[in-house]
Amino acid sequence: MAGADGDDSLYPIAVLIDELRNEDVQLRLNSIKKLSTIALALGVERTRTELLPFLTDTIYDEDEVLLALAEQLGNFTMLVGGPEYVHCLLPPLESLATVEETVVRDKAVESLRKISQEHSPVDLEVHFEPLTLVMPTLRQAAEDKSWRVRYMVADKFSELQKAVGPEITKNDLVPAFQNLLKDCEAEVRAAAANKVKEFCENLPEDGRETIIMTHILPCVKELVSDTNQHVKSALASVIMGLSTILGKDNTIEHLLPLFLAQLKDECPEVRLNIISNLDCVNEVIGIRQLSQSLLPAIVELAEDAKWRVRLAIIEYMPLLAGQLGVEFFDEKLNSLCMAWLVDHVYAIREAATCNLMKLVEKFGAEWAQNTIVPKVLGMANDPNYLHRMTTLFCINALSEACGQEITTKHMLPVVLKMSNDQVANVRFNVAKCLQKIGPVLDNNALQTEVKPVLEKLAADQDMDVKYFAQEAISVLALA
Structure with missing residues (x-):
């Protein structure tokens, strides 16, 4: 079969033209997906001189077709003759990188990054860098009247930085980034x-510290006291990471005052974001430097009116405990952890129970026996049945971490005693608890202590109590 002019050699291009003009989107998409086959049929020279110019000049289509094209071109290096000719792929990809649809632009940029690695240093300078000619456009976008355009520049700044390289970053992107950090719109600043x-991580190492201290840190200091809480929260989620970049002395002198200010911020999210990233600072200066300001911030968050804020600080408690050490924890934070067990929100009580288990795993069974277990077991006599049930939930969580001896000597007697509770919900949770801790106990305790109590509960007047008791007997093979 020949092309319209009878020349077999023109067939692939002629067919491609016809298919790309077809009204059927699926047919056009299939054609794009066959590009590598067409390129192989054409050979490297005709791919460079005919196929790529055709694709560059006729880029207009549905987004899914353009997306497929952007992806295909990222794998075309060998089809155009290898790294020596890979710059031929720049024009079509550059055009795709400017289309309206974000996913197409992103895929084109991804392919550009991919082929940039296949350029020689000389070709990068001659062919690829003029793409990034992009700088006048980037500067214009960074100062665009529409805040949404400036926002997109800020949002993609790290990708831009990696694409343009260290020299352009130092000369052009640092001033642009400063301006974005000072932007009049909060969304852009955030x-x-x-x-x-x-x-800062991606700055060239030879001048990184000077650039940060001279150009970036002054902007960061202003953002710490920004009027918008979203800006402060965004900064708080990353600022601790600067300590590992700038080192101990700079952290203590310049960053520490900023961390302390954020720990006192009126916005809970700001304080939470600082606390959640403490491990960065701990690696560099040790957490003791922060402890005096850290404690009031933790206490405020622990007692915050919003239960989700309380929940978040509970989740960070094991991390804090490990960093602060057992003595500081027992002196300052232990009481908070116990208070959460009787919070009026179930999700908080549940998280507090899980928190205790993680603390025992961190500090050990002996610590648990001396500090946690007595307080937990004391709640078994609380007049509020919800608090009595929390005792059972804690025992469920702690038994394995505490081990057989502590569970048998201290926890089991309390659970067995609670089988006489007047509230059916407590009694059936006793049955569930015995089923949970059974594998930790020895056979003698199971037969002489657990089995009689479960048999008594299996004859309970309440149907739920009966059900869970019978299930425990079955699971523990006590029948």
Whole structure:
């Protein structure tokens, strides 16, 4: 079969033209997906001189077709003749990188990054860098009247930084980033603030500290007291990471005052974001430097009116405990952990129970026996049945971590005693608890202590109590 002019050699291009003009989107998409086959049929020279110019000049289509094209071109290096000719792929990809649809642009940029690694240093300078000619456009976008355009520049800043390289970053992107951090729109400042750590990490090592201290840190200091809580929160989520980049002395002198200010911020999210990233600072200066300001911030968050804030600080407690050490924890934070067990919100009580288990895993069974277990077991006599049930939930969580001896000597007697509770919910939770801790106990305790109590509960007047008791007997093979 020949092309319209009878020349077999023109057939692949002629067919491609016809298919790309077809009204059927699926047919056009299939054609794009066959590009590598067409390129093989054409050979490297005709792919460079005919196929790529055709694709560059006729890029207009449905987004899914353009997306497929952007992806295909990222794998075309050998089809155009290898790294020596890979710059031929730049024009079509550059055009795709400017289309309206975000996913197409992103895929084109991804392919551009991919082929940039296959350029020689000389070809990068001659062919690829003029793409990033992009700088006038980027500067214009960073100062665009529409805040949404400036926001997108801020949001993609790290990718831009990696694409243009260290020299352009130092000369052009540092001033642009400063301006974005000072932008009049909070959304833009927040997007830029979120990129501070990543931007600083990717700066060239030879001048990194000077650039950060001279150009970036002054902007960061202003953002710490920004009027918008989203900006402050975005900064707080990344600022601790600067300590590992700047080192101990700079952290103590310049960053520590900023951390302390954020720990006192009126916005809970700001304080939480600082606390959740403490491990970065701990690696560099040790957490004791922060402890005096850290404690009031933790206490405020622990007692915050919003239960989700309380929940978040509970989740960070094992991390804090490990960093602060057992003595500081027992002196300052132990009482908080116990208070959460009687919170009026079930999710908080549940998280507090899980927190105790993680603390025991961190500090050990002996610590648990001396500090946690007595307080937990004391709640078994609480007049509020919800608090009595929390005792059972804690025992469920702690038994394995505490081990057989503590569970048998201290926890089991309390559970067995609670089988006489007047509230059916407590009694059936006793049955569930015995089933849970059974594998930790020895056979003698199971036969002489657990089995009689479960048999008594299996004859309970309440149907739920009966059910869970019978299930425990079955699971523990006590029948």
